[in-house]
Amino acid sequence: MKEKEILLRLVEAEIGRLPLDDTEPQGLYAPIRYILEDGGKRIRPLLCLMGADVYGGEPEKALPAAVAVEVFHNFTLLHDDIMDKAELRRGRPAVHLKWGESGAILSGDAMLILAYRILQNGTPVYGAGKLPGLLEVFNRAAMEVCQGQQYDMDFETCDRPVTRDEYIGMIRLKTSVLLAAALEMGAVVGGASDAERRSLYDFGVNLGLAFQIQDDLLDTYGDAETFGKKIGGDIAAGKKTFLHIAAMEKASAPQRDAILAPGDIGEKLPRVRAVYDALGVREAAETAIAEYFGLALEALRRAHPQAGRLAVLEEYAYSLMKRNK
Amino acid sequence: MKEKEILLRLVEAEIGRLPLDDTEPQGLYAPIRYILEDGGKRIRPLLCLMGADVYGGEPEKALPAAVAVEVFHNFTLLHDDIMDKAELRRGRPAVHLKWGESGAILSGDAMLILAYRILQNGTPVYGAGKLPGLLEVFNRAAMEVCQGQQYDMDFETCDRPVTRDEYIGMIRLKTSVLLAAALEMGAVVGGASDAERRSLYDFGVNLGLAFQIQDDLLDTYGDAETFGKKIGGDIAAGKKTFLHIAAMEKASAPQRDAILAPGDIGEKLPRVRAVYDALGVREAAETAIAEYFGLALEALRRAHPQAGRLAVLEEYAYSLMKRNK
Structure with a gap:
């Protein structure tokens, strides 16, 4: 086992x-x-x-x-x-x-x-x-x-565009810090030094960011069968995900309209995905995921002098990023 | 001061x-x-x-x-x-x-x-x-x-009559234990022994029960001007208070109907109060308050060998029971 x-x-x-x-x-x-x-x-x-x-x-x-x-x-x-x-x-x-x-x-x-x-x-x-x-x-x-x-709710109802930094700040709080805290609490029990605790925490924060952006990506570009839930839920709900925000930053007026116009999911998903494709949003998300995952691995390497001790965590982190659901 | x-x-x-x-x-x-x-x-x-x-x-x-x-x-x-x-x-x-x-x-x-x-x-x-x-x-x-x-919500929606013991058990949890815990936490900080902590906790539980039943009483029999809120709120809402439960225990079929029938507050309050008066519910509540307050004072006397140290708490307990709002 x-x-x-x-x-x-x-x-x-x-x-x-x-x-x-x-x-x-x-x-x-x-x-x-x-x-x-x-x-x-x-x-x-x-x-x-x-x-x-x-x-x-x-x-x-x-x-x-x-x-x-x-x-x-x-x-x-x-x-x-x-x-x-x-x-x-x-x-x-x-x-x-x-x-x-x-x-x-x-x-x-x-x-x-x-x-x-x-x-x-x-x-x-x-x-x-x-x-x-x-x-x-x-x-x-x-x-x-x-x-x-609270930021997530604020963003969903505010009229002005949400910036990428604001979005990252929000998912850092909403998702990442709990992964990081779980790791740090384990480190506390294990008897880590303060510096080691911080490194493991940083690993968790960056892993969490990569994980959440991947979640956004899968919701729009995942495979329906392996993802296990309907593709396009975020687009149907008009959620301000990483993809949405990255697209709105670069979109022309007609492209913005195409993203924002309502519609049933069968029509809206391919329409919005076409705009995302044209704007290279998928690649932007994949780049961000790779960057945060890279930062996570860097932090992990700082978390303990013996690289071998980190193997289980590293393997698990990779398995999380290779998921398709 | x-x-x-x-x-x-x-x-x-x-x-x-x-x-x-x-x-x-x-x-x-x-x-x-x-x-x-x-x-x-x-x-x-x-x-x-x-x-x-x-x-x-x-x-x-x-x-x-x-x-x-x-x-x-x-x-x-x-x-x-x-x-x-x-x-x-x-x-x-x-x-x-x-x-x-x-x-x-x-x-x-x-x-x-x-x-x-x-x-x-x-x-x-x-x-x-x-x-x-x-x-x-x-x-x-x-x-x-x-x-x-949860018990309070369960009682409000259940069809069978709630017993007086069940009601006391509910308000013990919902109201009393937090008063008791506040006192016990003070005792912990003050360096009380385990037995002293328990006595002070018991004081709080019984004081809380007396306080809550008094709240029920004031809501029906209080003076509108000094109470500061509308009298009869519990009766209007059909709440299963101490008075309601004590009345239902003794009520005849027509008296039960008189308690349970809907009506606007101006008509329902005097109607229900008349049944309560006929059944001696006010006295039953006053007796219960006096009994729990007595138990509270007994527990308080056990809480410290020096009676003088208890004076501030005793005075405050009396002031809470002399309230009219």
């Missing part, structure tokens, strides 16, 4: 041990079980365990931190789905459709508290001395994720 | 120092400032400071814990107002009406994280050794408040 598979089993087992099944009231805990059990890729907890492993900390010792980050991440998905009025999450009805909006708000709140509880209850596992450092990393990232979500 | 006034100034000053004014994005932080600046009674932070004072801890040392609890409490109000579709909070438009529901959900999330950040940032004030204990008390209470809110 590959290293990643072993760590994934640890994560799933630990999530399975959360006391959600028979804790009352079930109206509060059933939605939490529901969103956690259909897991997604578990990227953040895996990064956390790998972060600990780099510095020779047993990955098991980072499990509470890893699961706390995963619970937090799923909390953000739950609340984001309410805000976005999303109907599906990982192919199943979103929590707010199944349990109502009030139930979804409250279960999300309980998840956020649960994340802190898991972190605190893990003290015997990673030692009380590590708690303040873990909390500091977690708290800062948690607040930044909220800032990122 | 009375002791309580001095502590209140400390609390207001500390809340005023929260970095909310110029932190971006303002869409996230302006609602937090808005709900915190129009403060209410600041009961929880005052109890926290008084709890520290009982054990000779300087109240200033408990300020981060006190403010964390107050920020958490206001977070629950913000999200509860969305769930209840409440339009006013302390006489002003609720956050979700002013900033929209998505903004209110997200700002509430950020407040919850802010509460943890304040608690963590206070480490230099109360000493790192106190953090795990404070977090444990805070986390348990925070989760219980969510459980209480």
Whole structure:
């Protein structure tokens, strides 16, 4: 079994041990079980365990931190789905459709508290001395994720064009810092130095940027069968993605109109994609992904004097960028 | 100046120092400032400071814990107002009406994280050794408040009658445990023993129960002018308060109908109040308040060997029960 598979089993087992099944009231805990059990890729907890492993900390010792980050991440998905009025999450009805909006708000709140509880209850596992450092990393990232979500909402409703820098700043907060925090928390458990922690954090931030821009790219240019969800969702919703912003920077007036005009997805997707193609937007995205991924690998190499210790993380980072879904 | 006034100034000053004014994005932080600046009674932070004072801890040392609890409490109000579709909070438009529901959900999330950040940032004030204990008390209470809110929603929609025990269990979670936790966190900062902490916690739980039942009573029997809000709100909304539940336990079939039949507030309030009067519901509530307040004072006397140290808390507890708003 590959290293990643072993760590994934640890994560799933630990999530399975959360006391959600028979804790009352079930109206509060059933939605939490529901969103956690259909897991997604578990990227953040895996990064956390790998972060600990780099510095020779047993990955098991980072499990509470890893699961706390995963619970937090799923909390953000739950609340984001309410805000976005999303109907599906990982192919199943979103929590707010199944349990109502009030139930979804409250279960999300309980998840956020649960994340802190898991972190605190893990003290015997990673030692009380590590708690303040873990909390500091977690708290800062948690607040930044909220800032990122606010910028995302602000951008969607503002009239002026969003710049590429603003977009990068937004996805840095909304997506990247939590990947980076997961890694740094692993490094804290593993006993990394401050400089090593920072390098691993930088690796996470840049990996996250590459990952999010790739997500934007796949949504427009992915293969429908392997991507697993409908292509063109962002274009249909008029989302201000990296591709949209890069296109609007260079578009002529008629091209802008072609991007902005409404239409059903069957007509709008090829129309907008044709403009993107004409403007070289796909290549711009691929260049940005390659650049951020390059920065990520550079930061990773600084994260530990022994290159060998970084192998699992590096391989996992490559696998994330080779994904087609 | 009375002791309580001095502590209140400390609390207001500390809340005023929260970095909310110029932190971006303002869409996230302006609602937090808005709900915190129009403060209410600041009961929880005052109890926290008084709890520290009982054990000779300087109240200033408990300020981060006190403010964390107050920020958490206001977070629950913000999200509860969305769930209840409440339009006013302390006489002003609720956050979700002013900033929209998505903004209110997200700002509430950020407040919850802010509460943890304040608690963590206070480490230099109360000493790192106190953090795990404070977090444990805070986390348990925070989760219980969510459980209480879930039971409250469950009770409002369930068809069967809610028992008095179930109601007490619900308000214990929804209201009392946070008062108790505020006191216990103060005791932790003050250096109380485990037994003293528990006694002060019990004082808070029982005080909270007395306070909430008094709230139910004032909503139906209070004086409109001094109460500061409309009398009969609970009856108009058909809320399952202590009075409602006590009445339904004893009511005849026609009396039940009289309680449950809809109607505008001008007609429904006197009609339901007449049934309550006939069933002695007011007296039942007053008895319950007196009993819980008595239990609170008993627990308070166990909380410290020196009776004199408890004077400020005892006086404040009496002032809370003598309120008419």
